[in-house]
Amino acid sequence: MSGAASNGVLRRQLDKVYLWFAVAFLGFVLLLAALEQLGMSRQWIGMTFLLSTIAVYAAIGIMSRTIDPEEYYVAGRRVPAFYNGMATGADWMSAASFIGLAGTLYVQGYSGLAFVMGWTGGYCLVALLLAPYLRRYGQFTIPDFLGERYGGHAPRLLGVVAAILCSFIYVVAQIYGVGLITSRLTGLAFEVGVFLGLGGILVCSFLGGMRAVTWTQVAQYIVLILAYLLPVVWLSVKQTGVPVPQLVYGVQLEKITERERELTTDPAEEQVRMIYLHQAGVLEDKLKDPATALANERKLAEAYLEALRDFNGLASEIAEAEKDLSRLPRDESSARALWTRQLAEAQEKSRPLNGMVPHAQQFAGDPNGTPAEQLEFQTSRRNFLALVFCLMVGTAALPHILMRYYTVPDVRQARQSVTWSLLFIALLYFTAPALAVLVKFEVFNVLVGTSFDRLPSWVAAWNKVDPALLSVRDMNRDGILQLNEISIGVDIIVLATAEIAGLPYVIAGLVAAGGLAAALSTADGLLLTIANALSHDVYYKMIDPNAATARRVTISKVLLLAVALSAAYVAAQKPADILFLVSAAFSFAASAFFPPLVLGIFWRRATGPAAVLGMLSGLGVTFYYMATTQPWLRSVFGLHGPVELWWGIQPISAGVFGVPVGFAVMVVVSWLTPRPSRPAQDLMDRLRLPT
Numbered sequence: 001m002s003g004a005a006s007n008g009v010l011r012r013q014l015d016k017v018y019l020w021f022a023v024a025f026l027g028f029v030l031l032l033a034a035l036e037q038l039g040m041s042r043q044w045i046g047m048t049f050l051l052s053t054i055a056v057y058a059a060i061g062i063m064s065r066t067i068d069p070e071e072y073y074v075a076g077r078r079v080p081a082f083y084n085g086m087a088t089g090a091d092w093m094s095a096a097s098f099i100g101l102a103g104t105l106y107v108q109g110y111s112g113l114a115f116v117m118g119w120t121g122g123y124c125l126v127a128l129l130l131a132p133y134l135r136r137y138g139q140f141t142i143p144d145f146l147g148e149r150y151g152g153h154a155p156r157l158l159g160v161v162a163a164i165l166c167s168f169i170y171v172v173a174q175i176y177g178v179g180l181i182t183s184r185l186t187g188l189a190f191e192v193g194v195f196l197g198l199g200g201i202l203v204c205s206f207l208g209g210m211r212a213v214t215w216t217q218v219a220q221y222i223v224l225i226l227a228y229l230l231p232v233v234w235l236s237v238k239q240t241g242v243p244v245p246q247l248v249y250g251v252q253l254e255k256i257t258e259r260e261r262e263l264t265t266d267p268a269e270e271q272v273r274m275i276y277l278h279q280a281g282v283l284e285d286k287l288k289d290p291a292t293a294l295a296n297e298r299k300l301a302e303a304y305l306e307a308l309r310d311f312n313g314l315a316s317e318i319a320e321a322e323k324d325l326s327r328l329p330r331d332e333s334s335a336r337a338l339w340t341r342q343l344a345e346a347q348e349k350s351r352p353l354n355g356m357v358p359h360a361q362q363f364a365g366d367p368n369g370t371p372a373e374q375l376e377f378q379t380s381r382r383n384f385l386a387l388v389f390c391l392m393v394g395t396a397a398l399p400h401i402l403m404r405y406y407t408v409p410d411v412r413q414a415r416q417s418v419t420w421s422l423l424f425i426a427l428l429y430f431t432a433p434a435l436a437v438l439v440k441f442e443v444f445n446v447l448v449g450t451s452f453d454r455l456p457s458w459v460a461a462w463n464k465v466d467p468a469l470l471s472v473r474d475m476n477r478d479g480i481l482q483l484n485e486i487s488i489g490v491d492i493i494v495l496a497t498a499e500i501a502g503l504p505y506v507i508a509g510l511v512a513a514g515g516l517a518a519a520l521s522t523a524d525g526l527l528l529t530i531a532n533a534l535s536h537d538v539y540y541k542m543i544d545p546n547a548a549t550a551r552r553v554t555i556s557k558v559l560l561l562a563v564a565l566s567a568a569y570v571a572a573q574k575p576a577d578i579l580f581l582v583s584a585a586f587s588f589a590a591s592a593f594f595p596p597l598v599l600g601i602f603w604r605r606a607t608g609p610a611a612v613l614g615m616l617s618g619l620g621v622t623f624y625y626m627a628t629t630q631p632w633l634r635s636v637f638g639l640h641g642p643v644e645l646w647w648g649i650q651p652i653s654a655g656v657f658g659v660p661v662g663f664a665v666m667v668v669v670s671w672l673t674p675r676p677s678r679p680a681q682d683l684m685d686r687l688r689l690p691t
């Protein structure tokens with residue numbers, strides 16, 4: 001049977017299998033909805049969603065197990081473009097896209113659209129500049145291309161290091177999302193949820209490599225897109241009667257704008273803001289001399305506790321005083337870190353709308369306002385453009401995405417895969433802005449103004465998962481919840497959508513299952529990228545070129561397990577929010593890979609030494625800027641001085657400095673070094689595509 005005929009047979013088989021899977025999954029959701037009406041508990045619904053979906057993914061992984069390198073690394077290069085596009089969509093729809101995007105749009109409004117524009121625009125760069133050329137090259141990994149195009153082990157090894165760096169950061173974000181979802185579904189501790197979800201990740205990628213990951217990701221895309229769309233459509237019908245949320249986006253945005261004006265001038269809101277403004281002043285005074293302030297607080301807390309004991313205070317009062325004393329920072333360093341964080345929160349909450357910019361306002365500040373407002377506007381706009389740039393270029397350089405285009409049969413289907421990828425991704429990205437607006441409408445009009453003794457149960461439930469994700473506090477003691485008394489983390493907006501809207505809990509479980517599918521699918525691809533870079537590019541290409549096939553695959557599986565456990569440990573420490581971790585990975589990928597990939601394909605004069613120095617300089621500038629400006633990294637490196645931003649650019653967009661440096665260094669060094677070798681020239685000839 002010819003290749004085209006066999007591909008046609010495979011496509012028809014896949015159509016039947018995944019159509020039945022979609023129908024069965026919808027039936028499963030309806031069954032759980034019926035059981036909920038009959039009294040099935042929320043915990044059992046959540047556990048059923050978790051275990052059933054992981055079991056399905058595990059079954060696909062087991063059925064797709066292989067030790068053949070071609071199947072393990074690139075799924076036999078026979079994945080149809082349509083299904084590769086769907087798998088790429090799932091690979092792309094990470095925890096950041098599924099969980100974090102709508103939450104960011106909820107908080108940032110218009111400015112959050114930088115993520116939508118950057119991520120979708122990046123696929124245009126993939127289609128035009130990289131995917132078809134890399135598929136024509138026909139190897140297994142991105143370091144493979146760097147090693148052969150530029151010659152020698154140095155470009156390959158540096159490519160491996162960069163791939164591991166950006167993929168590891170990215171996979172930590174996915175496992176963090178897995179822990180968040182699992183703990184909410186099951187009620188287990190976050191750390192336990194991390195390692196429980198890790199099992200679902202490993203079963204797929206460990207046994208069958210890219211083949212198992214591909215077919216699992218197609219199933220995961222079906223789950224995640226249904227989970228994302230269903231509650232948004234339901235919420236749209238509830239608020240407007242229209243089942244197409246994208247069409248009512250503008251109408252609801254107008255209502256939110258009007259509600260924002262009311263909340264800005266509401267007397268109770270102003271009272272809460274004044275309380276936080278006073279707290280900010282107190283914290284500023286403490287930070288002038290943290291050691292003395294901490295000593296005074298400890299002395300007062302100890303004196304109060306001693307007075308309660310001397311005068312036979314209530315046991316509950318004594319217990320509370322003991323807790324207050326134990327909560328005090330241990331030393332000056334921890335006090336400084338705690339009070340700095342509390343000061344930033346108090347300053348934000350002393351501003352209207354809980355520190356959020358009005359949803360329809362393009363950028364913070366005012367181009368026609370005071371000098372300070374004009375500066376804020378310019379800085380906000382500059383950060384918007386910098387973030388769009390980093391996300392576009394980072395998308396075009398992510399190793400786990402580019403690897404997907406090695407799995408299709410030919411160059412033509414590589415181009416088609418990018419088109420399908422954009423279509424499947426657009427289904428979610430066109431919905432996220434509407435979701436953010438619909439949820440904000442619910443919070444502003446239903447939750448705000450509710451008495452504290454009548455708050456819905458989901459508020460306490462999410463607070464139990466992590467107070468940093470959701471907390472409420474009656475600052476002005478009026479018993480009514482004000483907007484500035486709510487602290488909502490961006491990572492729960494989507495996961496809590498169904499509960500915020502008052503939908504049946506089975507829909508909340510469905511959303512969580514979709515978020516789990518998004519996190520698992522991306523984590524699988526990332527772990528495989530790291531393990532393959534180590535086993536194929538380091539062990540096979542550099543250490544033992546004569547290694548047996550089975551040994552190469554076995555080493556890849558062992559490395560995958562080790563990397564997964566390491567990432568789970570880091571994720572359990574909660575180093576930063578999901579969206580920052582993912583965006584950091586984009587900046588690293590952009591600065592490390594985009595210059596050598598683009599110049600390596602389109603400029604014959606680019607040399608090996610130039611690629612090495614370009615990657616090192618681009619990565620170095622990006623890492624330096626991020627390490628000196630991002631709060632968690634500053635604490636890791638023990639930096640306590642004032643943060644100095646370059647042109648006001650936030651650390652999330654550090655790649656905007658690294659990418660130009662990488663290009664400049666590569667161009668200059670290429671002209672100063674001898675021309676590429678003959679094999680590199682032959683590779684360039686092979687990469688030329690027919691017009």
